[in-house]
Amino acid sequence: MNFHDLVASRKSVRGYDSSHPVPGEVLDRILDAGRLAPSAKNLQPWKFLLVSSPEKLEEIRPCYNREWFGQAQHLLIVTGDHEAAWVRPSDGWNSLETDLAIAMDHLVLAAHAEGVSTCWISAFNPAMLRESLRLKPSEAVFAITPLGYGSPDAETRPKTRKPLDEVVIHL
Numbered sequence: 001m002n003f004h005d006l007v008a009s010r011k012s013v014r015g016y017d018s019s020h021p022v023p024g025e026v027l028d029r030i031l032d033a034g035r036l037a038p039s040a041k042n043l044q045p046w047k048f049l050l051v052s053s054p055e056k057l058e059e060i061r062p063c064y065n066r067e068w069f070g071q072a073q074h075l076l077i078v079t080g081d082h083e084a085a086w087v088r089p090s091d092g093w094n095s096l097e098t099d100l101a102i103a104m105d106h107l108v109l110a111a112h113a114e115g116v117s118t119c120w121i122s123a124f125n126p127a128m129l130r131e132s133l134r135l136k137p138s139e140a141v142f143a144i145t146p147l148g149y150g151s152p153d154a155e156t157r158p159k160t161r162k163p164l165d166e167v168v169i170h171l
Helices: 004-007 025-037 054-063 097-112 125-132
Strands: 014-016 048-051 072-082 138-146 149-155
Touching: 025 048, 025 072, 025 097, 048 054, 048 097, 054 072, 054 125, 072 097, 072 125, 097 125, 097 138, 125 138
Parallel strands: none
Antiparallel strands: 014 149, 048 072, 072 138
């Protein structure tokens, strides 16, 4: 599939086949795509936490209380460290969120290319995750996603976007 088709066809999936884990080599390729993402000054201020053990999944799932969130056999948590990210000298702007958004985008697109479903989630309970993951004060949870194969009855929503002429300004 070419890149445009990949981006156009990716959807957020809300329903997973809990009996079908993603093979390790597929997970590794997805995680490697995140590793290869660009970051400001190439500082790579991220960690990708792949949760697959039933005990840790049970501990983490209450951070986002949706039935379908409990179906996937893998959860991916993207974290980053504010102290490890590039800071713009002129105004102190920290690049962490930008760097992590790029990495997360690489991860979800790589998953889609592998036939693995995702749903980028930001509406989780950050305090619960911070405690469960034992993060340092400078570390933040940026986003989470299930990684799994969509169930036949998985909920997806039509992709609606503004037309190109509404978002592009030619100067």
